[in-house]
Amino acid sequence: MDKIIAQLEGVLQRYDELEEMMADPEVINDTQRYLQVTKEEGSLREVVQKYKHYKQVQHDIKESEEVLSDSDDAELEELAKEDLANLKAEKEQLDHEILVLMLPRDPNDDKNIIMEIRGAAGGDEASLFAADLLSMYQKYAERQGWTFEIIDENRTDVGGFKEVAVMITGTQVYSKLKYENGAHRVQRVPVTESAGRVHTSTATVAVMPEYDDIDFKLDPKDIRVDVYRSSGAGGQHINKTSSAVRMTHIPTGIVVAMQDQRSQQQNRERAMQILRTRVYDFYETENRSKYDEKRKSAVGTGDRSERIRTYNYPQNRVTDHRIGLTLNKLDRIMNGDLGEIIDALIVHDQTDKLEHLQDVGA
Numbered sequence: 001m002d003k004i005i006a007q008l009e010g011v012l013q014r015y016d017e018l019e020e021m022m023a024d025p026e027v028i029n030d031t032q033r034y035l036q037v038t039k040e041e042g043s044l045r046e047v048v049q050k051y052k053h054y055k056q057v058q059h060d061i062k063e064s065e066e067v068l069s070d071s072d073d074a075e076l077e078e079l080a081k082e083d084l085a086n087l088k089a090e091k092e093q094l095d096h097e098i099l100v101l102m103l104p105r106d107p108n109d110d111k112n113i114i115m116e117i118r119g120a121a122g123g124d125e126a127s128l129f130a131a132d133l134l135s136m137y138q139k140y141a142e143r144q145g146w147t148f149e150i151i152d153e154n155r156t157d158v159g160g161f162k163e164v165a166v167m168i169t170g171t172q173v174y175s176k177l178k179y180e181n182g183a184h185r186v187q188r189v190p191v192t193e194s195a196g197r198v199h200t201s202t203a204t205v206a207v208m209p210e211y212d213d214i215d216f217k218l219d220p221k222d223i224r225v226d227v228y229r230s231s232g233a234g235g236q237h238i239n240k241t242s243s244a245v246r247m248t249h250i251p252t253g254i255v256v257a258m259q260d261q262r263s264q265q266q267n268r269e270r271a272m273q274i275l276r277t278r279v280y281d282f283y284e285t286e287n288r289s290k291y292d293e294k295r296k297s298a299v300g301t302g303d304r305s306e307r308i309r310t311y312n313y314p315q316n317r318v319t320d321h322r323i324g325l326t327l328n329k330l331d332r333i334m335n336g337d338l339g340e341i342i343d344a345l346i347v348h349d350q351t352d353k354l355e356h357l358q359d360v361g362a
Contacts, residue, residue, distance in 0.1 A: 004102060008051045015041065015048045047101040054094045061087045103353045109175035111209035114277045118163040119156070120183065122201025125190040127160025129311075130203040132334060133184060134164055137177075139336025146170030151270060152258060165274065167210070174209045179345040181207045182306045188313035198314060202307070208281040210273070218276055224248040227264060247271045254278050309341075323348045 018041040021027045027034050064087060067080040117133050119126035141148040152165040168177065185202050193199060226246040244259035245267040256278065258271040310319045316330045318341070325344050327333065333341070 004099070007102065008047070008098070011044055012048055012051060015044045018044070043105075047098065050094065050098055050101060054091070054098060057087055057091050057094060061091065099354055100350060103350060106175065106178070108178075108209035110172055111174045111211075112167065112169040113173050113177055114151070114165060114167055114208050114210055114274060115177065115180075116163060116165045116206040116208075117161065118204045118206075119160060120202040120204050122186075122199065124156060124158045124160065125186075125199055126201040126203055127156040127162055128158060128191070129184075129186045129201050130161040130164065131159065132186075133203055133205065134161065134166070136334050136336060136338070137166070137168070137180075140338045141168050141170070141336075143336055143339075144170060144173075144176070146173055151274065169210075174207070176342050176346075177207050178209075179342060179349075180205050180308075182308035185307055185310045186313070187310065206281075208277045211276050211280045218249070218272075218279060222250050223275070224250060225268075243267060245271045247275050249275055249279050252279055252282050254282060320345070 018037055021037050022034070022041060027037060061084065064080045064084040068077055068084070071077055071080070115137065117130045117137075119128075119130040122129070138148045147167075147169045149167045149169075150164060151167050152163075154162040154164070156162055183202050183204050185200060187198055187200050189196050190199050190201075224247070226248075228244050228246065243264040244257065245264060246255065246257040248255045254275065256271045256275045258267040258274070308320065308322055310321065311330055311334070312318070313330060315328070317326060317328050318330050318333050319326045320341055323344060325341065327340065329337070
């Protein structure tokens with residue numbers, strides 16, 4: 001804990017510096033710098049308040065111990081013992097709360113996301129499962145008060161999706177949905193199966209935090225833009241103007257095609273938004289892969305080929321393989337009741353990081 005206390009003293013010193021900067025007219029007049037300073041101050045505020053409380057409790061413990069060692073008054077000693085017991089219990093709780101606050105924070109947790117769902121192994125049944133996952137996430141988003149918008153889709157003849165992309169905006173979207181990244185497996189009797197046999201199919205889910213120009217800039221020289229006429233399903237509603245846009249990021253080969261918006265300008269803006277996010281995710285995945293070679297994450301690498309969860313319809317069962325959690329409430333989960341799974345993944349992740357932090361701080 002001594003190393004962590006030393007870190008907290010550094011945080012406290014930095015917080016005092018930030019408060020002075022926020023009162024500096026030179027900083028106040030520089031809008032961008034002021035926003036950066038206030039953002040950093042806000043990110044440190046809770047841990048600083050908790051640490052100041054922790055220091056006060058430590059001081060009160062020392063005073064109570066001095067009373068016990070110096071006093072001859074039995075009644076006063078009894079009160080000091082009672083205070084000391086309460087203070088030590090409070091200190092123990094604060095120890096845990098401070099450790100949680102000192103965990104490395106994912107800088108993307110507050111971001112909105114772009115989620116891509118693709119039918120994988122299983123043909124039509126996989127595309128139908130992709131549609132079911134889309135519905136599950138939409139209902140979960142509604143429960144959270146988030147905004148859910150389909151921004152690109154490729155439907156199949158049976159009513160499923162080869163792939164579908166959605167934008168989910170709201171409070172701490174990425175912090176809760178980042179654990180959905182991976183391969184999802186379904187076991188059920190397909191509607192097209194006359195013999196009633198259970199089939200296994202998969203769909204993949206990609207969760208990418210949304211980035212804007214401030215976070216990540218794309219070099220225009222690296223992007224090839226093609227425009228063409230868009231058309232609806234089955235060749236309906238053919239546009240007389242070239243409003244559809246295809247953007248290719250040459251260094252990575254990532255392609256985004258957008259034709260769902262009403263104008264070429266709108267399609268350009270949306271395509272650029274998605275391209276920026278996909279390219280950033282590509283580079284981040286490369287970095288994460290290097291990191292994961294050294295130390296595996298508690299809930300898996302997040303690799304989209306990694307099977308993370310199985311949805312078993314005959315037994316109304318969902319199993320998350322990363323943490324060994326099984327729930328016999330598939331019907332409720334597919335109706336958007338994902339909270340129990342997501343909370344368990346967050347707690348598991350925090351527990352693993354706490355153990356690592358305590359090892360480092362020992």
